[in-house]
Amino acid sequence: MTAQPPIRALALDTATSAVVTGVVELRDEGPVTLAERIVTDQRRHAEVLTTLMRDVLAEAGVAGDALDAVVVGCGPGPFTGLRVGMATGAAYADALGLPAYGVYTLDAIDRGTPAPEAGTRLVLTDARRREVYWALYEAGRRVAGPAVDSPDTLVAELAGRTLSDVVGESRFTERFGAAGADLVTPTPASLVAVAAERLTARAPAEPLTPLYLRRPDAVELKDQKRKSLLPSATHE
Known part of the structure; x- marks a missing residue:
């Protein structure tokens, strides 16, 4: 059987307190990481992510137009951090005419x-x-x-x-009753591994859908303010 050419993907995730990004080749034997960055900086996700994307592409020696897809962690994750990664990944894929594939962050952690x-x-x-x-x-x-x-x-x-x-x-x-780690995140390779079947099949991309599992903080605060403006109940 003739080996299939590798599929190159930019992978990123901001659903945890870390910013994860990397360039991964999906080969017959599985995903191979060409470059990756995992940086803990949950207060500056937006500033850090684009810089790290540029760094991993440069380290891997891969131009954006040489990519085949973008793989994005879709959570679950806190509203602010998660939307940074998803908006950036979707915009980058759209600008280059690439398919974007969303995966659950927890699935990628398990796979890795x-x-x-x-x-x-x-x-x-x-x-x-x-x-x-x-x-x-x-x-x-x-x-x-x-x-x-x-x-x-x-x-x-x-x-x-x-x-x-x-x-x-x-x-x-x-x-x-189990040991753990200081920080647990997906890796670029594990994100790509979860999306491997879709990548290999060149499946049509679907809109990225964030998994928040609860309303954003801003909405809840607004609701609390609205409630505070209601007249208080009186008791006879």
């Missing part, structure tokens, strides 16, 4: 972590407001989630379930 031989894996990321985004996986297949809950609620919900692996930041994984 060696899977347990058997059992159920829990993947967690920080949702802020003392909550976590989570999903369950078995043999690389998502079987529950993505969803958002407080750690206490999630511990209670999964109390009767045996977990063979928990992936996430230590302050969350310790609630399940």
